Amino acid sequence: MVTVSFRDGESLPAVVPTLAIDVGGGTQDILLWQPEVPLENCVKMVLPSQTTVVAARIRQCTRQGVPIFLTGNLMGGGACVGAIQEHLKRGYSVYAETQAALTIYDNLDRVAAMGVTLVEEPPPEAHPQVMKDVDRDALARAFGAFEVQLPEVYAVAVQDHGFSPHGSNRLFRFQQWRDFLARGGRLDQLWYWDPPAYLTRMLAVQRDLPGALVMDTGAAAILGALCDPLAEAKSQEGLVVLNLGNQHAVAALVLHSRIVGIYEHHTGCLSPSKLHDQLLRFRHGSLTDQEMFEDQGHGCVVVPEVADMSSFSTVVVTGPQRHLAKDLGYYFAVPYGDMMLSGCFGLIRAAMGMIERHGNEKGKQ
Numbered sequence: 001m002v003t004v005s006f007r008d009g010e011s012l013p014a015v016v017p018t019l020a021i022d023v024g025g026g027t028q029d030i031l032l033w034q035p036e037v038p039l040e041n042c043v044k045m046v047l048p049s050q051t052t053v054v055a056a057r058i059r060q061c062t063r064q065g066v067p068i069f070l071t072g073n074l075m076g077g078g079a080c081v082g083a084i085q086e087h088l089k090r091g092y093s094v095y096a097e098t099q100a101a102l103t104i105y106d107n108l109d110r111v112a113a114m115g116v117t118l119v120e121e122p123p124p125e126a127h128p129q130v131m132k133d134v135d136r137d138a139l140a141r142a143f144g145a146f147e148v149q150l151p152e153v154y155a156v157a158v159q160d161h162g163f164s165p166h167g168s169n170r171l172f173r174f175q176q177w178r179d180f181l182a183r184g185g186r187l188d189q190l191w192y193w194d195p196p197a198y199l200t201r202m203l204a205v206q207r208d209l210p211g212a213l214v215m216d217t218g219a220a221a222i223l224g225a226l227c228d229p230l231a232e233a234k235s236q237e238g239l240v241v242l243n244l245g246n247q248h249a250v251a252a253l254v255l256h257s258r259i260v261g262i263y264e265h266h267t268g269c270l271s272p273s274k275l276h277d278q279l280l281r282f283r284h285g286s287l288t289d290q291e292m293f294e295d296q297g298h299g300c301v302v303v304p305e306v307a308d309m310s311s312f313s314t315v316v317v318t319g320p321q322r323h324l325a326k327d328l329g330y331y332f333a334v335p336y337g338d339m340m341l342s343g344c345f346g347l348i349r350a351a352m353g354m355i356e357r358h359g360n361e362k363g364k365q
Helices: 050-064 079-089 108-113 136-144 169-182 200-208 217-225 229-234 272-284 289-294 339-364
Strands: 003-005 011-013 018-023 027-033 043-048 068-072 094-096 127-131 153-158 213-216 239-244 248-255 258-266 299-302 314-318
Touching: 018 217, 018 339, 027 339, 043 050, 043 339, 050 079, 050 127, 068 079, 079 094, 153 200, 153 217, 153 339, 169 258, 169 289, 169 299, 200 213, 213 217, 213 339, 217 239, 217 248, 217 314, 217 339, 229 239, 229 314, 239 272, 248 272, 258 272, 258 289, 289 299
Parallel strands: 018 153, 068 094, 068 127, 153 213, 239 314
Antiparallel strands: 003 011, 018 027, 027 043, 239 248, 248 258, 258 299
């Protein structure tokens, strides 16, 4: 079997079993990709995301009236942060290690100000709550019940706003998209073995899963939707790929192998009519970044050299909240027959692309 050099002298088979995990606000979508198994027969799961699991455990402690201790790692907020806030509101204590506390805010002074006590050792009466985006041990138990072993290779998608202790994390996150477009917006620039230091959530995933390939959930969904044959064909003339996630909506103008425009909003702020209006103006280049931010979204940007916006007439939709677009005349992508795994397919495509990239680089040496 052909091998390619990845990093620090490591070599991996060019085609290996890979566990792809797309971590969302409501679910974590999981695909065990095994090259020798037909894709339809590969192990697939849609489970509650870790933030909802941790939130449920915290709410149980709230009902019992006991203090909690946040330990482990930085992870996605959302449901678990809401449960922490409710625990404090009820008058119960919250203690936290530094890394776990960063789940709440990047600024630890803000964390302390809301009533969380930062500690290195937990008080004996506090109930530990382990924070992490991927619970490998729990997955191993679930797979093991069916005599399936976890692979050694992981590809994980999380939404990382980036480390922004003193400013808007919405603005900081969208600046990452702007920088990506300024670098050329190539689809093969959407994933990392070594994420930059400001992508602290991705780095936290790699602390729990050393060597994992990581990427953004929006990027994974875009890449996965393009595995749909119609979407792939339309990308040659230009199309809009829209991912309606449980918490975030991301739309990309895709042309050939590049992204030339990005729209990002919070799904909960959208109605079908607002979504249609904003996407129409996004496609025509008249939706402003300022309007998006004032509407509680992240932003909207199109590269200046895109002169003919009319070419982006096809809108391809994926994501668990796609019902928002059911009457809008858009095309619902079904990559490999399974929309809920769009992000996982994007992760596997990224992993194979990384293998190809490194193989080409090695061949030039």
